[in-house]
Amino acid sequence: MPELPEVETARRIIERELTGHTVTAVSNRLPKLLRYSPIPTLDPLVEKSVRAARRRAKILVIDFSDDLSLMIHLKLAGQVSVHRADGTRHTAGHPVPNPAGPYPHKTTHVELLFDNAAILYLSDVRQFGWFRLLPTADVGAVMDSFAFGPEAVGATPITPPELQARLARRTIAIKLALLDQSVLAGLGNIYVDEALHRAKIHPLTSANTVGLPELGVLLEAIVWALECGIEQGGAKIIHNKAYPIDGFPEVHARVDLPCPVCETTIVKTRVGARGTYLCPTCQPASDGDKVGRMLTGDADAELVNAESLSPA
DNA sequence: TGCGTTGTTTCACC
DNA sequence: CGGTGAAACAACGC
Numbered sequence: 001m002p003e004l005p006e007v008e009t010a011r012r013i014i015e016r017e018l019t020g021h022t023v024t025a026v027s028n029r030l031p032k033l034l035r036y037s038p039i040p041t042l043d044p045l046v047e048k049s050v051r052a053a054r055r056r057a058k059i060l061v062i063d064f065s066d067d068l069s070l071m072i073h074l075k076l077a078g079q080v081s082v083h084r085a086d087g088t089r090h091t092a093g094h095p096v097p098n099p100a101g102p103y104p105h106k107t108t109h110v111e112l113l114f115d116n117a118a119i120l121y122l123s124d125v126r127q128f129g130w131f132r133l134l135p136t137a138d139v140g141a142v143m144d145s146f147a148f149g150p151e152a153v154g155a156t157p158i159t160p161p162e163l164q165a166r167l168a169r170r171t172i173a174i175k176l177a178l179l180d181q182s183v184l185a186g187l188g189n190i191y192v193d194e195a196l197h198r199a200k201i202h203p204l205t206s207a208n209t210v211g212l213p214e215l216g217v218l219l220e221a222i223v224w225a226l227e228c229g230i231e232q233g234g235a236k237i238i239h240n241k242a243y244p245i246d247g248f249p250e251v252h253a254r255v256d257l258p259c260p261v262c263e264t265t266i267v268k269t270r271v272g273a274r275g276t277y278l279c280p281t282c283q284p285a286s287d288g289d290k291v292g293r294m295l296t297g298d299a300d301a302e303l304v305n306a307e308s309l310s311p312a
Numbered sequence: 313t314g315c316g317t318t319g320t321t322t323c324a325c326c
Numbered sequence: 327c328g329g330t331g332a333a334a335c336a337a338c339g340c
Contacts, residue, residue: 058319075336076318128319128336172330181320189318240317273332274318322334
């Protein structure tokens with residue numbers, strides 16, 4: 001489930017381990033991963049050296065010499081793993097393949113060999129991700145086509161009034177608005193649940209009813225969640241079960257476990273089509289809630305009602 | 313074995 | 327045109 005922290009972790013690994021090194025060989029066992037790529041194979045990367053690794057939203061970009069760039073979207077289940085000649089490994093993204101196990105795994109599709117004997121493995125058990133090889137000069141235009149909103153964390157963080165302006169005409173659930181990459185870039189299902197819990201906001205609250213002070217709290221909570229994730233090199237969630245490190249994540253993938261803040265049992269519901277975890281005590285339903293407004297706000301009623309909104 | 317999984321796109325409709 | 331809600335899609339593991 002690579003989101004901003006997992007992609008940022010991958011970026012840092014590539015920057016640290018591979019900058020200045022030259023590709024000596026390339027293999028790609030699943031050419032369809034280049035289905036959107038302007039250059040249809042990775043072969044031109046041979047003899048090119050890594051100049052930089054950068055990130056925008058959840059897209060990783062590796063810049064090579066001779067005006068070549070590789071854009072990578074890990075989607076649900078992509079993984080980046082760099083193995084050095086001395087045997088040390090650095091892995092980011094999805095937990096499959098097992099970072100401590102044998103490589104290449106059957107889900108490892110791309111291998112890049114470098115002149116320092118390091119190997120970059122790109123794996124994707126779901127095959128939903130993509131790679132695009134293109135001139136560096138064209139990366140900006142492709143990024144523009146995605147119309148990403150401001151980065152959720154970065155040098156010039158979005159301010160509460162800016163976020164309020166972006167949500168002003170949005171009546172959808174705040175959780176869905178935060179997952180919209182054109183509103184704010186980088187959040188996915190894990191970190192949005194964590195941020196809303198931290199900010200004590202129910203995920204079904206209509207986006208344009210969240211006041212300025214609450215948006216300030218929410219932005220702080222978003223930064224907190226993403227920085228927790230980056231510090232940990234990505235949240236550890238396997239088969240929909242969280243394995244918290246230092247108490248993070250607090251609610252996501254922790255159904256039926258106690259809320260670390262108030263010990264109320266964490267419930268799982270649905271917002272849009274997304275599995276959503278929340279603490280019914282910390283995050284009470286409010287008048288602005290899309291479903292909760294006609295109910296008591298109790299979690300079971302929400303679950304039933306939310307699911308009855310979609311056809312069987 | 314059919315469902316769940318997520319980031320993103322698409323579509324009908326208001 | 328912009329927003330909404332839902333479906334679609336990618337492919338696999340359980």
